[in-house]
Amino acid sequence: MKIAVSACLLGSNCKYNGGNNLSEKVMEFVKGHEVIAVCPEVLGGLPTPRESSEIVNGVVRHKDGTSVDLEFRRGAELALKQVMEAGAELVILQSRSPSCGAKNVYDGTFSGTLIPGQGVFAKLLMENNIKVMDVSELP
Numbered sequence: 335m336k337i338a339v340s341a342c343l344l345g346s347n348c349k350y351n352g353g354n355n356l357s358e359k360v361m362e363f364v365k366g367h368e369v370i371a372v373c374p375e376v377l378g379g380l381p382t383p384r385e386s387s388e389i390v391n392g393v394v395r396h397k398d399g400t401s402v403d404l405e406f407r408r409g410a411e412l413a414l415k416q417v418m419e420a421g422a423e424l425v426i427l428q429s430r431s432p433s434c435g436a437k438n439v440y441d442g443t444f445s446g447t448l449i450p451g452q453g454v455f456a457k458l459l460m461e462n463n464i465k466v467m468d469v470s471e472l473p
């Protein structure tokens with residue numbers, strides 16, 4: 335099976351703070367499968383490291399109010415294209431991200447409060463009927 339994965343879960347240093355979310359659980363799960371690494375925020379042209387962002391009333395913003403909505407949405411579209419062109423049947427996504435979060439996202443107050451919802455990329459994948467899994471759901 336072809337599986338797309340949030341690149342940071344595979345060890346790419348593409349997180350907003352320049353680090354990664356390398357997951358042994360993911361590495362184990364994808365063994366023997368064809369893996370496609372995707373980072374929508376990097377594809378959208380955002381630098382690494384970069385300011386953290388949250389979805390504020392439907393618009394992705396930095397804490398100082400600067401909108402990065404355009405970059406997030408462009409990146410999500412490009413990442414969707416990569417996933418579709420590769421024919422990935424499943425996308426494993428990093429939790430809580432304003433791009434990749436599949437179950438919860440921060441509430442837009444930059445206070446660390448989670449609410450049910452999806453990041454921009456996760457939502458776009460779901461709208462295109464692509465199977466997604468939050469990394470926290472992995473067995």
Ligand code: SF4
Nearest residue numbers: 340341342373431434
């Ligand atoms: S956009 Fe997704 S893949 Fe890129 S660093 Fe954030 S959580 Fe990881």
